Amino acid sequence: MAQRRTAWTRLTTPFANIPASTATTLALAMWIAVIGGWALLSYGRVVPNMFLPTPGTVLQTAYRMSLDGSLFYHTFTSAKVVILGFIVSSVVAVPLGLWMGTYRAVQAPLEPLVNFIRYLPVTSFVPLFILWIGIGIEQRIAVIFFGTFFQQLVMISDCARSVSRDLVNASYTLGTKRSEAVWHVIFPAALPAILDTLRVTMGWAWTYLVVAELVAASSGLGYISLKAMRGFQVDVIFMAIAAIGLLGLITDTAFRILRARVAPWAA
Amino acid sequence: MGSLTMNASSQTAAGSRVVMTETIKANNPAGTTHAAGDQRSAGTTMAIEDVTLRYGDANGVLALDDVSLKVAKNEFCVIVGPSGCGKSSLLYLAAGLNDATSGSIKVDGREVIEPGPDRGMVFQSYTLFPWLTVRANIEYGPKRKGLPAEQRRQIVDQYLNEVGLAPFADHYPAQLSGGMKQRVAIARALANDPAVLLMDEPFGALDSQTRGTMQKLLLRVWERQQKTVLFVTHDIDEALVLGDRVLVMTARPGKIKAEIKVDIPRPRSMDVILEPDFIALKRRILGLLHDEIDEDH
Numbered sequence A: 001m002a003q004r005r006t007a008w009t010r011l012t013t014p015f016a017n018i019p020a021s022t023a024t025t026l027a028l029a030m031w032i033a034v035i036g037g038w039a040l041l042s043y044g045r046v047v048p049n050m051f052l053p054t055p056g057t058v059l060q061t062a063y064r065m066s067l068d069g070s071l072f073y074h075t076f077t078s079a080k081v082v083i084l085g086f087i088v089s090s091v092v093a094v095p096l097g098l099w100m101g102t103y104r105a106v107q108a109p110l111e112p113l114v115n116f117i118r119y120l121p122v123t124s125f126v127p128l129f130i131l132w133i134g135i136g137i138e139q140r141i142a143v144i145f146f147g148t149f150f151q152q153l154v155m156i157s158d159c160a161r162s163v164s165r166d167l168v169n170a171s172y173t174l175g176t177k178r179s180e181a182v183w184h185v186i187f188p189a190a191l192p193a194i195l196d197t198l199r200v201t202m203g204w205a206w207t208y209l210v211v212a213e214l215v216a217a218s219s220g221l222g223y224i225s226l227k228a229m230r231g232f233q234v235d236v237i238f239m240a241i242a243a244i245g246l247l248g249l250i251t252d253t254a255f256r257i258l259r260a261r262v263a264p265w266a267a
Numbered sequence B: 001m002g003s004l005t006m007n008a009s010s011q012t013a014a015g016s017r018v019v020m021t022e023t024i025k026a027n028n029p030a031g032t033t034h035a036a037g038d039q040r041s042a043g044t045t046m047a048i049e050d051v052t053l054r055y056g057d058a059n060g061v062l063a064l065d066d067v068s069l070k071v072a073k074n075e076f077c078v079i080v081g082p083s084g085c086g087k088s089s090l091l092y093l094a095a096g097l098n099d100a101t102s103g104s105i106k107v108d109g110r111e112v113i114e115p116g117p118d119r120g121m122v123f124q125s126y127t128l129f130p131w132l133t134v135r136a137n138i139e140y141g142p143k144r145k146g147l148p149a150e151q152r153r154q155i156v157d158q159y160l161n162e163v164g165l166a167p168f169a170d171h172y173p174a175q176l177s178g179g180m181k182q183r184v185a186i187a188r189a190l191a192n193d194p195a196v197l198l199m200d201e202p203f204g205a206l207d208s209q210t211r212g213t214m215q216k217l218l219l220r221v222w223e224r225q226q227k228t229v230l231f232v233t234h235d236i237d238e239a240l241v242l243g244d245r246v247l248v249m250t251a252r253p254g255k256i257k258a259e260i261k262v263d264i265p266r267p268r269s270m271d272v273i274l275e276p277d278f279i280a281l282k283r284r285i286l287g288l289l290h291d292e293i294d295e296d297h
Helices: A007-011 A020-043 A055-067 A070-102 A104-118 A122-133 A137-161 A165-173 A178-207 A221-230 A234-262 B087-095 B134-145 B149-162 B178-191 B208-225 B236-242 B270-274 B276-296
Strands: B044-054 B062-072 B076-080 B102-107 B119-122 B196-200 B228-233 B245-249 B256-261
Touching: A020 A055, A055 A070, A055 A234, A070 A104, A070 A137, A070 A178, A070 A221, A070 A234, A104 A137, A122 A137, A137 A178, A165 A178, A165 B087, A165 B119, A178 A234, A221 A234, B044 B087, B044 B228, B062 B076, B062 B087, B062 B102, B062 B228, B062 B256, B076 B087, B076 B236, B087 B102, B087 B119, B087 B196, B087 B228, B119 B178, B134 B149, B134 B178, B149 B178, B149 B208, B178 B208, B208 B236, B208 B270, B228 B236, B236 B270, B236 B276, B245 B276, B256 B276, B270 B276
Parallel strands: B076 B228, B076 B245, B119 B196, B196 B228
Antiparallel strands: B044 B062, B044 B102, B245 B256
């Protein structure tokens, strides 16, 4: 077939596909622009290095802290908090969200309460958690849990509720009992959407990390950022931010792979 | 043949609507009708008696008004009616997926109170389980019944061949065309060996050529498997090609307006739509349906 569309037409057509190489080039160009802009501002002394470190300094700091093991130690502590908080939250939110989306009798009492709590700022509960739970890792896990659980609950309940009624009806006409429908039909039907929800809320869990480590932490990426702020070590703050972003990227990719493995039927 | 209870004695006070009950026989030599013709009218599989469906409270919309009908064993019974007449609602009631406001529905003498595997259903929307392969979809019902693996495999293979999808056994529904999905849906419903197969415009979402192919396939399967079928459609050609008997419904509130016996010999080919007998029946039904639409406007 003749190539009648010019490259420019393809790039500017809504929803049109672009070649994979073009997409990669554009993604790389974006990173080069961001890091290049950063280099320009810092090396060119447009912004004093006291506020904006050079990419080189940040890499050096990362290298130094990798050598003495502190980068790994703090990253591991943070990842443990986020992942534990996320797992505890998901383990409760998935079944409860499924019931909430499936049974009006579960939804009716829970939804108003959950929607109330959902809008409360997590930070406002930090003092309370310290009083109740103390200053151990449990307190930080509680912050991550509080930040993700109620959002997960509402979103997973929506996943369950959007399962086609006729899919459930069809299963009844094939001998599925009412009590079996949640786990035999609604759960597998909603699974791809649930995994997407978990992927998105995992990202949110990472964003609560610094809040969790704001007070009463003695290790973690959020903790070293706060400590660095007091010592004006902007390079450490930058490194910690980059490390969190990178970890987020890794968990996001892990969830994409998991979804492709667990739900290969869903495009 | 006396497998019909009409609502001529309907007690609604409206009175203005003349409820016709008629049996139109096409000029066919009786001997050429389906071999099982007499045997099929031997027993009643499904009996719907004085069913009324009103949505909401007593002032709600009346969807079905005192509908009664019987489907004989191994009969292919088709309901046609204008859109919104409640024909699909009637099927959902028969499946036990919804409760009638009054009246009763019995299958093999047992009252329908909830959905069950004795009433298989094929829906207009695609309802295959997307997380199961074609094979596992067909196997779903037999598995719920607790049949042993070897027997399940035989049943699945039989129906895969019946609908011509053996090469696609390990595909997921997302990899199938609309027509193929509905073929699997039919196979899945039949694999459960239901007493009655309820079909709610199963080919309504398909293009007209695929629809013709599907009708041919359904006829072939039905002639071989001998099933009781209650089929709902708004397509008159489809109703006459498939059915032993066509029930015409009125516009909302739905009632049964007429019964038309389709004495076109089987096995039927798709060319039957060009024959004078067929056209005479079609004209008859069109007239009945046009009255409905005119009354509405």
